[in-house]
Amino acid sequence: MTDAATHVGTAAVPVRRDIGIKRRKAAEKRFRAYGIAAIATGIFFLIALLWTVFSNGYTAFWQTSIELPINFEESVIDPGDKRATDVNVLLKANYPRLAQDALVAKLGVDPEDRSKTRDVGRMISNGVRTQLRDMVLSDPSIIGTTQTVWVLATADVDSAAKGQVDLAVAEARRKVSDEQVEWMRTLQKDGVMKERFNTGLFTFGASSRPETAGVGVAMIGSIYMMLIVLVLALPIGVAASIYLEEFAPKNRLTDLIEVNINNLAAVPSIVFGLLGLAIFINFMQLPRSASIVGGLVLTLMTLPTIIIATRAALRAVPPSIRSAALGLGASKMQMVFHHVLPLASPGILTGTILGLAQALGETAPLILIGMVAFVADYPTTPFDPATALPVQIYMWANEAERAFVERTSGAIIILLIFLAVMNVGAIFLRRRFERRW
Amino acid sequence: MSFSIVLLIVVAIGAVAFFLGRQRAAGQQRSSSEKPHSRVHYHGWWAFLLTVLPALAFLVVWSIGSNAWIESSTVANLPPQTDESAVASRGLALGMVKGLADGIRKLEAAGPTEIPMTFEALRPLLAERGVALASDTQDYMIPMAIELNAAMATAAWIGGLAALVLALTGAYFAIAGVKVRARARNNVERIVLGMLMAASTIAILTTVGIVFSMLFETLQFFHSVSLSNFFFGTVWDPRFAAADSSGAEGQFGLIPLLAGTLYIAFVAMLFAVPIGLMAAIYMAEYATPRVRSIVKPMLEVLAGIPTIVYGFFALVTVGPFLRDISTAIAGFTFIQAQSVLTAGLVMGIMLIPFVSSLSDDIITAVPRAMRDGSLGLGATKSETVRRVILPAALPGIVGALLLTASRAIGETMIVVLAAGVAANLTINPFEAMTTITVKIVNQLTGDLEFTSPQTLVAFALGMTLFVLTLGMNVFALYIVRKYREQYE
Numbered sequence: 030m031t032d033a034a035t036h037v038g039t040a041a042v043p044v045r046r047d048i049g050i051k052r053r054k055a056a057e058k059r060f061r062a063y064g065i066a067a068i069a070t071g072i073f074f075l076i077a078l079l080w081t082v083f084s085n086g087y088t089a090f091w092q093t094s095i096e097l098p099i100n101f102e103e104s105v106i107d108p109g110d111k112r113a114t115d116v117n118v119l120l121k122a123n124y125p126r127l128a129q130d131a132l133v134a135k136l137g138v139d140p141e142d143r144s145k146t147r148d149v150g151r152m153i154s155n156g157v158r159t160q161l162r163d164m165v166l167s168d169p170s171i172i173g174t175t176q177t178v179w180v181l182a183t184a185d186v187d188s189a190a191k192g193q194v195d196l197a198v199a200e201a202r203r204k205v206s207d208e209q210v211e212w213m214r215t216l217q218k219d220g221v222m223k224e225r226f227n228t229g230l231f232t233f234g235a236s237s238r239p240e241t242a243g244v245g246v247a248m249i250g251s252i253y254m255m256l257i258v259l260v261l262a263l264p265i266g267v268a269a270s271i272y273l274e275e276f277a278p279k280n281r282l283t284d285l286i287e288v289n290i291n292n293l294a295a296v297p298s299i300v301f302g303l304l305g306l307a308i309f310i311n312f313m314q315l316p317r318s319a320s321i322v323g324g325l326v327l328t329l330m331t332l333p334t335i336i337i338a339t340r341a342a343l344r345a346v347p348p349s350i351r352s353a354a355l356g357l358g359a360s361k362m363q364m365v366f367h368h369v370l371p372l373a374s375p376g377i378l379t380g381t382i383l384g385l386a387q388a389l390g391e392t393a394p395l396i397l398i399g400m401v402a403f404v405a406d407y408p409t410t411p412f413d414p415a416t417a418l419p420v421q422i423y424m425w426a427n428e429a430e431r432a433f434v435e436r437t438s439g440a441i442i443i444l445l446i447f448l449a450v451m452n453v454g455a456i457f458l459r460r461r462f463e464r465r466w
Numbered sequence: 467m468s469f470s471i472v473l474l475i476v477v478a479i480g481a482v483a484f485f486l487g488r489q490r491a492a493g494q495q496r497s498s499s500e501k502p503h504s505r506v507h508y509h510g511w512w513a514f515l516l517t518v519l520p521a522l523a524f525l526v527v528w529s530i531g532s533n534a535w536i537e538s539s540t541v542a543n544l545p546p547q548t549d550e551s552a553v554a555s556r557g558l559a560l561g562m563v564k565g566l567a568d569g570i571r572k573l574e575a576a577g578p579t580e581i582p583m584t585f586e587a588l589r590p591l592l593a594e595r596g597v598a599l600a601s602d603t604q605d606y607m608i609p610m611a612i613e614l615n616a617a618m619a620t621a622a623w624i625g626g627l628a629a630l631v632l633a634l635t636g637a638y639f640a641i642a643g644v645k646v647r648a649r650a651r652n653n654v655e656r657i658v659l660g661m662l663m664a665a666s667t668i669a670i671l672t673t674v675g676i677v678f679s680m681l682f683e684t685l686q687f688f689h690s691v692s693l694s695n696f697f698f699g700t701v702w703d704p705r706f707a708a709a710d711s712s713g714a715e716g717q718f719g720l721i722p723l724l725a726g727t728l729y730i731a732f733v734a735m736l737f738a739v740p741i742g743l744m745a746a747i748y749m750a751e752y753a754t755p756r757v758r759s760i761v762k763p764m765l766e767v768l769a770g771i772p773t774i775v776y777g778f779f780a781l782v783t784v785g786p787f788l789r790d791i792s793t794a795i796a797g798f799t800f801i802q803a804q805s806v807l808t809a810g811l812v813m814g815i816m817l818i819p820f821v822s823s824l825s826d827d828i829i830t831a832v833p834r835a836m837r838d839g840s841l842g843l844g845a846t847k848s849e850t851v852r853r854v855i856l857p858a859a860l861p862g863i864v865g866a867l868l869l870t871a872s873r874a875i876g877e878t879m880i881v882v883l884a885a886g887v888a889a890n891l892t893i894n895p896f897e898a899m900t901t902i903t904v905k906i907v908n909q910l911t912g913d914l915e916f917t918s919p920q921t922l923v924a925f926a927l928g929m930t931l932f933v934l935t936l937g938m939n940v941f942a943l944y945i946v947r948k949y950r951e952q953y954e
Binding site: 057063064298302390391393426 | 682819
């Protein structure tokens with residue numbers, strides 16, 4: 030009993046059973062830290078990704094150009110003086126020669142030194158051929174005159190001017206020679222060579238030369254496809270949702286449709302590409318690489334997204350609205366189209382924009398239906414061959430040249446800006462029109 | 467008469483019928499003492515629908531039917547020398563005739579010209595109009611093409627006229643049928659309901675289309691390649707060049723591709739699941755509303771970035787970074803720039819927001835009472851999460867993880883750019899492996915021939931992928947749905 034006595038004696042000091050508070054508190058702290066670390070990792074990668082794209086890509090919006098007083102010499106363009114009778118003369122004339130001569134004169138290089146003049150000529154993009162040809166064709170009277178023209182420098186010179194070429198590397202192992210760098214410096218000092226805003230990035234089509242490659246054709250293709258998706262997926266999606274949400278009886282068939290829609294939303298996008306290839310191209314004989322096929326495939330892909338969003342929006346309209354309409358004698362159809370649908374439209378619109386954004390960034394199915402094509406001309410109808418923005422990015426990402434990495438990043442920036450605008454628009458719509466009942 | 471012109475005229479007649487029907491209904495309702503059944507515009511719409519729908523349906527059926535009929539009669543007229551060769555070459559001959567017909571139509575559209583009856587003379591003429599002909603087009607096909615054109619034109623005329631007659635009849639009956647007590651609204655609503663129903667079946671049609679298109683090509687593939695070669699083969703070597711030579715049949719082993727697919731998906735999940743889950747737990751249980759409102763959208767941005775951008779990120783930044791790090795550590799490059807690790811890592815980044823937003827939903831769906839009970843008994847927050855919330859949410863989380871895994875398996879652009887194209891069978895994550903999706907893309911870029919196994923194998927691969935992901939999705943959706951019901 031002595032034990033008991035001592036217990037009673039010490040009762041004033043409470044016994045602290047060791048329940049591991051310290052350990053548990055530490056575990057709690059650790060757990061919290063894991064959570065913070067996880068979020069930090071996610072955000073770190075987001076920043077790393079955006080940093081990669083923007084640091085590589087912002088320079089793509091400027092392109093090195095040279096201002097040259099080009100003498101449209103008749104002896105070079107039309108040595109035989111046959112242009113009145115033969116159209117091919119003006120089409121096939123040696124236009125790069127004109128630009129080369131102008132630059133040679135500007136740099137004070139001896140025109141007789143063949144290898145040097147060739148090196149000078151190599152600083153000017155071959156795109157000068159079409160540029161000068163178009164000038165002459167639109168106005169043949171400039172032959173024989175001297176015009177001041179901004180011509181593009183080659184991608185190598187452009188990279189060097191942007192400081193992306195390591196000049197410490199031995200001359201033989203880089204694409205710009207020391208002499209060319211010297212000329213470049215001279216031109217820059219005279220203010221003749223400048224970095225100008227790169228409108229070509231937005232207007233040019235596919236090209237094997239980085240400086241004349243742009244996303245013009247890809248943007249047109251993407252716009253066509255977005256229009257097709259909008260015109261087809263929105264009405265069909267809304268109609269399907271209205272039926273499923275407001276009219277469909279609860280039976281096997283509607284259950285099947287519902288399971289189906291949920292599944293379609295999770296089917297890998299590349300499978301839709303196979304569907305497009307087998308049905309639209311092989312069976313229905315629609316043209317390959319055309320935006321119409323891309324639009325149809327993306328429509329099928331976007332439908333589940335739009336249906337799911339629309340159904341949520343319809344469900345959010347309170348039943349009292351429906352009861353009120355029916356009570357005043359509206360038919361069910363009138364109730365839906367006059368009251369429920371207008372109230373649900375902000376939600377539907379938001380869902381549609383998000384679906385479109387998803388479709389805009391989709392690449393894999395478009396590759397399968399042949400949109401990985403070298404398309405240099407603008408498509409005039411949705412039946413013409415075209416590419417899409419993400420596919421253009423894919424094609425450029427496969428090119429080895431440094432200048433194409435810059436272009437790729439630039440194209441990604443354009444794509445991300447489009448997506449950001451669409452998403453911000455969706456958020457704005459939601460904030461502006463969302464109603465809490 | 468072309469299809470679109472007829473369509474335009476039919477719709478125009480429909481518009482006129484709309485106004486006439488409405489006007490007539492308005493007149494009757496004004497002069498009658500009876501209570502009208504439908505408002506006037508419903509009469510107008512009924513007239514429009516009755517005008518346009520039958521004509522439209524007829525046009526579609528007619529153009530498909532007449533095309534098929536003309537084609538079959540053209541094929542029947544092909545001279546017997548092509549009879550002996552296989553069906554494919556008859557199809558080819560039909561294609562040539564159609565190409566010719568197309569070119570001749572363009573030629574005639576430009577102005578009345580004499581059509582030369584030999585291929586040599588015709589070819590440059592057509593080339594001028596931008597029509598390229600198959601080089602082995604035969605002379606006897608030219609009159610056939612002209613005949614084809616004539617038949618097509620006749621069919622289009624007959625069909626167009628019949629459609630117009632149908633439209634006018636429909637309009638007449640609709641307008642004549644306008645009565646004060648006529649149930650125009652019910653009629654219109656019934657048709658609208660039919661349209662809504664048709665729209666909702668498109669989802670089913672898509673699935674059916676996916677299954678059938680792939681099934682058909684897959685069966686064709688297994689005609690020339692045995693099942694065991696595909697499913698149990700360990701070598702992937704489709705041999706594009708030797709498509710016709712019988713001795714060198716390509717090898718279409720699925721195993722290395724499947725292994726690569728699952729391996730990369732596994733690495734991605736290994737990376738994404740802990741991060742995504744912890745992020746979700748932190749945001750659901752610890753974060754203040756302010757932090758949540760900033761962090762959640764940022765992670766969602768990650769989900770909105772197209773996968774091609776992730777692929778580029780892997781190609782330009784992550785791959786070279788891992789390669790350089792391995793060189794710096796070991797002195798030699800033991801991590802390839804294109805490797806399982808690169809692809810898995812970048813795919814993991816892509817999956818973080820999926821895991822976190824799906825698990826976030828599930829964790830917040832666990833009832834408040836369970837949380838309060840645990841905290842009231844003296845458990846810390848982390849103990850509550852680990853011992854109460856996670857076990858309660860487990861089925862839902864498993865479903866979410868399955869959905870994520872199916873996404874990882876079907877992902878294409880990241881692996882195309884980051885995983886490499888070599889079909890290795892290895893367990894070293896630092897080497898390149900390839901996936902099903904990469905090979906689908908590889909087999910279908912470039913020239914396609916829908917008869918060669920090299921092309922058709924892509925559909926067999928796609929079918930495998932579809933079945934794999936479908937199974938996972940159905941199972942996952944089942945679990946998620948069941949779990950949701952548990953707490954509702």
